[in-house]
Amino acid sequence: MNDFEYRGGELFCEGVRLKDVINKYGTPLYVYSRKSICENFDRLSGAFKGIGHLICFSVKSCSSLGVLKVLKEKGSGFDIVSGGELFRTEEIGADMSKVVFAGVGKTNDEIEYALEQNILMFNIESEQEMERIDSVAGDLGIKAGIAVRINPDVDTKTHKYITTGKSENKFGVDTKKGYDLYKKAAGLKNLEIKGIQMHIGSQITEIGPYVNAVRKVKQLAEEVVRDIHPIEYLDIGGGMGIIYKDEKPFDVGAFAENVIKEVKPLGVKLIIEPGRYIAGNSGVLLTQVQYFKKSSDKNFVIVDAGINDLIRPSLYGAYHRIEPVSIREKNRILCDIVGPICESGDFLAKDREMSAVAQDDYLCVFGAGAYGFVMSSNYNSRPRAAEILVNGSEEAMIRKREEYLDLTRLENANM
Numbered sequence: 582m583n584d585f586e587y588r589g590g591e592l593f594c595e596g597v598r599l600k601d602v603i604n605k606y607g608t609p610l611y612v613y614s615r616k617s618i619c620e621n622f623d624r625l626s627g628a629f630k631g632i633g634h635l636i637c638f639s640v641k642s643c644s645s646l647g648v649l650k651v652l653k654e655k656g657s658g659f660d661i662v663s664g665g666e667l668f669r670t671e672e673i674g675a676d677m678s679k680v681v682f683a684g685v686g687k688t689n690d691e692i693e694y695a696l697e698q699n700i701l702m703f704n705i706e707s708e709q710e711m712e713r714i715d716s717v718a719g720d721l722g723i724k725a726g727i728a729v730r731i732n733p734d735v736d737t738k739t740h741k742y743i744t745t746g747k748s749e750n751k752f753g754v755d756t757k758k759g760y761d762l763y764k765k766a767a768g769l770k771n772l773e774i775k776g777i778q779m780h781i782g783s784q785i786t787e788i789g790p791y792v793n794a795v796r797k798v799k800q801l802a803e804e805v806v807r808d809i810h811p812i813e814y815l816d817i818g819g820g821m822g823i824i825y826k827d828e829k830p831f832d833v834g835a836f837a838e839n840v841i842k843e844v845k846p847l848g849v850k851l852i853i854e855p856g857r858y859i860a861g862n863s864g865v866l867l868t869q870v871q872y873f874k875k876s877s878d879k880n881f882v883i884v885d886a887g888i889n890d891l892i893r894p895s896l897y898g899a900y901h902r903i904e905p906v907s908i909r910e911k912n913r914i915l916c917d918i919v920g921p922i923c924e925s926g927d928f929l930a931k932d933r934e935m936s937a938v939a940q941d942d943y944l945c946v947f948g949a950g951a952y953g954f955v956m957s958s959n960y961n962s963r964p965r966a967a968e969i970l971v972n973g974s975e976e977a978m979i980r981k982r983e984e985y986l987d988l989t990r991l992e993n994a995n996m
């Protein structure tokens with residue numbers, strides 16, 4: 582599943598010893614494995630080989646140009662949610678006919694930019710957005726490819742912050758409204774109906790609710806095709822869960838088999854928008870122990886990566902496996918692994934059993950490839966970490982470590 586493993590007590594990424602990478606680039610440091618990214622892509626694509634499909638990597642999960650380029654070379658398209666993400670795909674020379682644009686708040690400027698780039702389709706999330714896209718496309722004299730994002734109202738049993746396919750969530754429209762929107766779209770002359778889309782949440786481990794949602798959307802697609810307009814693409818979103826700790830693995834083979842069975846009779850091409858499945862276990866965050874401190878009831882391991890580098894544990898209570906980069910001690914300790922940020926919520930792990938570590942040792946936070954660096958910030962005026970991409974026995978810096986000047990570059994104290 583990933584290409585980070587211990588050899589003789591030393592952690593490697595593919596053929597590169599992480600200790601050496603740290604000596605060269607310092608910490609905190611994000612490291613990605615090219616091989617892992619490619620293998621995850623191939624496994625997913627292989628599972629869906631029984632149907633014409635396009636994988637659109639979800640840029641929000643891991644948006645460094647170096648990573649996006651690897652995926653472009655694999656033939657991936659991209660799922661974007663902002664003008665900034667569109668710019669990233671443009672920067673790597675992505676094939677814009679493989680780019681889909683979701684998000685509930687697309688602005689006029691973003692719509693114009695995407696139309697000029699000739700993307701495959703907008704995944705529309707409201708009636709007003711549909712009207713706006715029609716109007717902007719009309720002004721530009723271009724036809725906009727569209728899909729309506731359907732909210733199938735299913736419970737994926739994932740964390741409440743990352744479920745998106747329930748009626749209480751802000752995403753998409755219900756199936757009835759969806760049907761009406763297709764009717765409306767058919768009458769708007771600057772729109773071209775291309776697809777139908779859903780995305781019901783993230784870190785989904787049960788395939789049942791996901792397949793049910795696909796079935797609901799497929800049924801609506803059948804009605805649209807029968808009454809309104811042909812549909813070329815059925816986009817099932819992302820959300821395939823990965824193993825952080827001891828989760829039940831998402832059975833991609835069984836999932837694909839069920840989805841293909843549902844969808845094949847429609848004669849559509851499938852779009853899949855994975856983020857975490859491809860990037861999550863393909864990246865780690867490396868950090869250095871600064872201090873070890875004992876209080877009356879806790880051991881604190883204080884490291885140089887904080888919630889500004891990786892916010893998932895604090896924001897979602899997410900579990901990330903953490904182990905030393907070099908394992909020297911057999912002893913295990915129970916500790917909180919905390920960052921340097923001035924917030925009690927600044928932790929990477931609580932009450933964690935881990936190999937004993939000493940001051941200046943290095944730790945590896947696993948499963949940090951998706952929603953890691955992309956959610957990082959400069960809080961406490963901390964420069965953001967560097968990012969490294971490993972390929973076999975070589976590594977390259979795909980994002981420099983920020984410097985203090987980067988923190989103030991856009992500011993002006995002399996008003």
Ligand code: LLP
Pocket residue numbers: 639641642660683684743780782783784818819820821854855856857858893897951952
């Ligand atoms: N497509 C759409 C429209 C999405 O909104 C998302 C993620 C994806 C695809 C990719 O989902 P994935 O395959 O990665 O599950 N920050 C949270 C996750 C937020 C997910 C947002 N949408 C976390 O750290 O868990």
